[in-house]
Amino acid sequence: MVIVPETPNHRDRIRALLLGAFPSAAEADLVERLHADSDAVISLIALRDEQVIGQAMFSRMIAPFKALALAPVAVALPWRRQRVASRLIENGLQRARDSGWEGVFVLGDPAFYHCFGFRAGLARPFSSPYAGPHLMALALKGGALPILSGQIRHAAAFSAMG
Template structure:
């Protein structure tokens, strides 16, 4: 299997929506991506294509966050969602998507990336609940993790709010 990672295009919208609806038990993630797109809060969306079949194997989305450290706003993103088609799981597709996204965001100057997810999975990329501790967020806890992207150091100063795009608050109980 050979996978190619590339930026998503308008032609991928239907396939991404279908993948998200298959990959998760509820439609929340598909609706989240729609709302992020409509609001203009998407920062980066990457897809993984199976080079042999042309099938969409996975997708990762990064969206804008409002984060302040030491009273100043810093460039930060939220990783959500990450989805891999069932036939491509446990083959490194998700890992390749996350690594490619983080590299592009690092190069673009983003300071922090946040994820709300399973620590056993996301810690392999350097995400840690310790980095997210102290930020005011409705998602605060063991599953909210952060990753400094510039030189591996947290920006200096007291941690303030870490606010996800409004689309995240619109989730919950909707199919």
């Protein structure tokens, strides 16, 4: 398995992966809209014999510092529980650090995202339509976010999900 940045040639295979990984087309449509709106910043895929078996996307947020949102993360059913998602996320977080981003927000299962350093407590002081125990943040520089509260907003494509 290799982790590489997606290219336009991968888009149909990514859409097929997302349609198979989620109960509706919402996440596949989200990825397409993030690309169309130029809000996709880092989009990585896991390839096995040229087959797209996983994908993770980091998109631009409106925040009081340079922040990304991590979503969606998907892995084809036969490849789950084999660290595909973990490798995609770890690779994406390193790319975000290397590119000067200061923090990442994710909405998901705390038990899973905690192992990457995401904490609900870091996200709690931020105002967001997604506020709650499943909204978590990760500081990418020095262990602390540069600003500890304020309003955050995901890219417009997220609100279109309904």
